[in-house]
Amino acid sequence: MGEVPGARAELDRLGNALRTQLLALITELTPDADRTLLFLDEPTPVDDEHPSAHHYATTFRGKRPDSVTAADTVRHAASLLANSGWEVSESREVNRTLITAYRSGCTLELRIPDHTPTVLYSATTPAFPLPE
Numbered sequence: 001m002g003e004v005p006g007a008r009a010e011l012d013r014l015g016n017a018l019r020t021q022l023l024a025l026i027t028e029l030t031p032d033a034d035r036t037l038l039f040l041d042e043p044t045p046v047d048d049e050h051p052s053a054h055h056y057a058t059t060f061r062g063k064r065p066d067s068v069t070a071a072d073t074v075r076h077a078a079s080l081l082a083n084s085g086w087e088v089s090e091s092r093e094v095n096r097t098l099i100t101a102y103r104s105g106c107t108l109e110l111r112i113p114d115h116t117p118t119v120l121y122s123a124t125t126p127a128f129p130l131p132e
Contacts (some may be wrong), residue, residue: 006102007129007130008128010128011054011055011130012043014104014125014126015043015125017106018040018056018106018123018125019040021081021108022058022123023035023038024084025077025080025108025121026038026121028080029062029064029073029080029119030063030119031063031065031066032062033061033062033063037060038060040056040058040123041054042056043125044057050127052129052130052131053128053129054130055127055128055130056123056124057125058122059121060120061118061119061121062119063117063118063119064112064119065117070097070114070115071109074090074097074099077099077110077112081101084103085103086101086108087102088101095113095114096111096113096118097111097114097116098110098111098112103113107123107124108123109121109123
């Protein structure tokens with residue numbers, strides 16, 4: 001995978017947009033979460049087989065308010081993402097709902113358990129070739 005001119009600038013633009021969207025979701029869905037624990041600061045290699053391919057990726061765990069049900073969180077999260085221009089899908093897993101959202105090659109996933117207040121966020125940008 002050879003370096004593409006402007007790849008770092010585009011990767012940084014997508015990383016910043018993804019971070020902004022994550023912060024908005026975390027603030028709205030899990031307002032008591034410590035947002036300083038969101039790390040999306042530097043692109044990382046995707047894997048050992050492609051050391052020049054880099055992306056921004058992170059996971060974050062928050063706790064929804066006790067007064068908000070899992071079903072309400074799912075509905076609100078899907079609405080927030082759709083209203084922000086993301087292509088959103090929902091699927092059921094064992095005892096939780098997975099929301100997957102796509103936009104500009106980026107992926108956001110939210111796992112919302114039925115019986116615990118945890119919300120797990122994960123996010124990635126597409127991979128770009130960067131100089132090693």
